[in-house]
Amino acid sequence: MEVFLNAEDKIPKYIQLYEQLKEKIISHDLVAGEKLPSIRYLAQELNLSKHTIDASYQQLIAEGYIKSVPRSGLYVLPIEEFSISKENGNTTAICSTDINNTIDFHYGSIDLEKFPLSTWGKCIKLAMEEELAILQYGVPQGDFLLRGEIRKYVAQSRGITCSEKQIFICNGTQQAVSFIVQLLNLMKQPVYFENPGYNEVRNILEKWQCDILPVPIESDGINLNTIYNGQAKVAYVTPSHQFPLGMILPIQKRLDLLKWAKNQNTYIIEDDYNSEFRYTGKPIPSLKSLDKLDKVIYLGTFSKSLLPAVRCCYMILPDSLIENAQKMIHQQTQNCSPILQRAIAIFMRDGYFQKHVRRMKTTYQKKQQTLVQAIKEQFKDEVEIIGQQGGLHILLKFKHADVDQLIERAKIAGVKIYSPKKHWIDSDEMSYLMLGFGGLPNEEILKGIMIIGSCFDKMNS
Ligand SMILES: Cc1ncc(COP(=O)(O)O)c(C=O)c1O
Numbered sequence: 001m002e003v004f005l006n007a008e009d010k011i012p013k014y015i016q017l018y019e020q021l022k023e024k025i026i027s028h029d030l031v032a033g034e035k036l037p038s039i040r041y042l043a044q045e046l047n048l049s050k051h052t053i054d055a056s057y058q059q060l061i062a063e064g065y066i067k068s069v070p071r072s073g074l075y076v077l078p079i080e081e082f083s084i085s086k087e088n089g090n091t092t093a094i095c096s097t098d099i100n101n102t103i104d105f106h107y108g109s110i111d112l113e114k115f116p117l118s119t120w121g122k123c124i125k126l127a128m129e130e131e132l133a134i135l136q137y138g139v140p141q142g143d144f145l146l147r148g149e150i151r152k153y154v155a156q157s158r159g160i161t162c163s164e165k166q167i168f169i170c171n172g173t174q175q176a177v178s179f180i181v182q183l184l185n186l187m188k189q190p191v192y193f194e195n196p197g198y199n200e201v202r203n204i205l206e207k208w209q210c211d212i213l214p215v216p217i218e219s220d221g222i223n224l225n226t227i228y229n230g231q232a233k234v235a236y237v238t239p240s241h242q243f244p245l246g247m248i249l250p251i252q253k254r255l256d257l258l259k260w261a262k263n264q265n266t267y268i269i270e271d272d273y274n275s276e277f278r279y280t281g282k283p284i285p286s287l288k289s290l291d292k293l294d295k296v297i298y299l300g301t302f303s304k305s306l307l308p309a310v311r312c313c314y315m316i317l318p319d320s321l322i323e324n325a326q327k328m329i330h331q332q333t334q335n336c337s338p339i340l341q342r343a344i345a346i347f348m349r350d351g352y353f354q355k356h357v358r359r360m361k362t363t364y365q366k367k368q369q370t371l372v373q374a375i376k377e378q379f380k381d382e383v384e385i386i387g388q389q390g391g392l393h394i395l396l397k398f399k400h401a402d403v404d405q406l407i408e409r410a411k412i413a414g415v416k417i418y419s420p421k422k423h424w425i426d427s428d429e430m431s432y433l434m435l436g437f438g439g440l441p442n443e444e445i446l447k448g449i450m451i452i453g454s455c456f457d458k459m460n461s
Pocket residue numbers: 108171172173174198238243271273301302303308312313
């Protein structure tokens with residue numbers, strides 16, 4: 001292989017070598033699948049230390065140009081999206097997945113490429129044109145039109161029969177939970193909380209000094225014995241897609257949980273944050289749809305199905321709580337913008353929401369399949385994949401890897417991955433990795449997994 005290193009150059013040799021090898025890959029002088037010379041061979045050939053060669057190769061692995069195959073060698077990976085423009089004698093790579101871009105597997109991001117921006121823009125405009133009054137503070141309980149659309153939506157998609165009176169609009173799940181804590185006087189009171197469970201909600205309960213009683217999660221969801229044996233005033237649960245593990249609470253456990261709430265005269269907070277995106281089997285009916293005794297406070301959000309930036313979620317309260325909730329809400333102003341509330345209502349009323357959700361379900365399902373397939377190929381049986389039935393994230397449980405180290409290495413290589421340990425109460429759980437895929441294009445998912453794989457291989461070599 002022809003490589004010219006300039007001894008006079010201030011640029012370190014490993015960078016010169018890395019740059020030249022990268023050039024050869026981009027210009028297809030080195031083609032996909034081609035085996036690179038071994039470190040020892042190239043070190044002898046170029047009269048460089050093995051350390052210098054290794055450093056160049058590591059950089060190429062980290063950036064996804066080459067891959068290390070254990071007990072075989074280093075191979076060039078395919079790059080198709082590069083277009084090469086020669087300017088002033090330099091070769092410049094222009095690519096949607098620019099190597100300087102971080103690939104971020106952050107949980108919470110959604111796909112924006114497929115978001116119908118212009119339709120959404122029209123809905124915002126229409127919202128302001130149809131009724132000038134929405135430019136004022138708005139109705140404290142939430143826009144009436146929006147509550148009407150939510151009522152129809154939850155009836156059709158979640159099996160919930162309710163009236164507009166029961167629906168309260170909030171600006172995000174944390175605010176809704178804060179409202180519930182005040183409504184039910186839960187300050188300093190015992191509250192059941194899934195362990196692991198959604199840390200953002202736990203933060204709010206802690207802020208109100210609730211006494212959090214962790215409920216362990218088993219393979220089929222919450223451990224009911226813990227619930228029967230304790231004395232909490234309320235239970236916060238994610239029955240349709242346990243957060244973060246993703247399992248579905250079986251019907252018998254749902255019924256038992258409702259029975260508990262009835263016997264103890266307590267309430268259940270059902271966080272149905274992800275109901276729209278279920279990829280296998282039929283949609284799971286909400287707990288609220290089974291709630292004949294009005295013990296369930298239902299929480300739904302537009303953060304996944306529409307946009308996190310609308311900061312809009314809704315509570316559906318049991319009849320018995322409406323009067324007090326209305327008194328409370330009239331002492332506050334509505335925190336979710338009335339313009340955005342009305343725009344969501346129009347988006348739903350005119351049929352765009354349902355269409356968007358259907359489209360996104362297919363999109364996210366494909367992304368998830370791409371991710372899972374890439375992980376299986378990359379990690380074989382080194383990891384267990386958890387939570388594939390729905391949602392915008394999966395968990396990986398590593399058999400051997402030091403996950404914190406993997407996160408650090410991947411970060412240096414330009415891929416952000418996260419430990420979900422903050423969702424565990426009093427645990428030093430280290431073997432999981434949480435991968436959010438909603439906001440990443442398929443090619444970045446593939447590239448990201450390849451880079452994580454290279455870091456993993458390096459750690460284990
Ligand atoms: C368990 C859970 N609940 C609720 C939400 C939505 O929160 P918000 O409505 O504040 O965007 C999320 C989003 O990430 C979540 O993971």
